[in-house]
Amino acid sequence: xxxxxxxxxxxxxxxxxxxxxxxxxxxxxxxxxxxxxxxxxxxxxxxxxxxxxxxxxxxxxxxxxxxxxxxxxxxxxxxxxxxxxxxxxxxxxxxxxxxxxxxxxxxxxxxxxxxxxxxxxxxxxxxxxxxxxxxxxxxxxxxxxxxxxxxxxxxxxxxxxxxxxxxxxxxxxxxxxxxxxxxxxxxxxxxxxxxxxxxxxxxxxxxxxxxxxxxxxxxxxxxxxxxxxxxxxxxxxxxxxxxxxxxxxxxxxxxxxxxxxxxxxxxxxx
Numbered sequence: 001x002x003x004x005x006x007x008x009x010x011x012x013x014x015x016x017x018x019x020x021x022x023x024x025x026x027x028x029x030x031x032x033x034x035x036x037x038x039x040x041x042x043x044x045x046x047x048x049x050x051x052x053x054x055x056x057x058x059x060x061x062x063x064x065x066x067x068x069x070x071x072x073x074x075x076x077x078x079x080x081x082x083x084x085x086x087x088x089x090x091x092x093x094x095x096x097x098x099x100x101x102x103x104x105x106x107x108x109x110x111x112x113x114x115x116x117x118x119x120x121x122x123x124x125x126x127x128x129x130x131x132x133x134x135x136x137x138x139x140x141x142x143x144x145x146x147x148x149x150x151x152x153x154x155x156x157x158x159x160x161x162x163x164x165x166x167x168x169x170x171x172x173x174x175x176x177x178x179x180x181x182x183x184x185x186x187x188x189x190x191x192x193x194x195x196x197x198x199x200x201x202x203x204x205x206x207x208x209x210x211x212x213x214x215x216x217x218x219x220x221x222x223x224x225x226x227x228x229x230x231x232x233x234x235x236x237x238x239x240x241x242x243x244x245x246x247x248x249x250x251x252x253x254x255x256x257x258x259x260x261x262x263x264x265x266x267x268x269x270x
Contacts, residue, residue, distance in 0.1 A: 038088040083110040084118040091130035149230035167191045181206040181258050184220045206261035213256040
């Protein structure tokens, strides 16, 4: 299996035979997937989740309720900490009221609720067309999202890495002549397991060093916010934006001229 996801806290796991979500340890983890083509994976999940200290809840566990099991599974999302989706070759039954499979409905519900989502896809199988379309929608890597946003040049190399807390993509930047003025450029994107997105960019610079230009800065921040939105990673109604400058004592507050380098500069007193 191949994974695109994050999060490592203990949670309770809810497993749906058609779709999986997961909630870790004392909290909840819910699993979503179709059963067809994932029989062995589903059969092994309950014991595996318990073995690592989590509490599994399967779609089957909702069958003895007055509420329809599909709706009960959707309702269980409210108590989930993390949602894990297992994607095999089959898309599953399409419900006329939504025009989507149960897995797809649960993905939308988890996304709308702002739940962290892990996606696992089965390797070595041929996906139905509808399932491939769904996989393209949910299984996009951070590097792919950056490319699709259209901000990074196709010639720029992307270097992906990860830690227990972050998925990280470094972006190479061209090295101009030493004396050539250079606009600020995006150099790194970090996605924290909490959903926080961090962007790191250089300031405009010339042969005298980096420049903090009020007009250029506002334009650069606007561009970075648009890029962050294009990544389609943040879906909360309210967000907090924080901006900082590293090593401000060595930053020069001045006007940036993209056509000509300065001949003198003064360090900021900040």
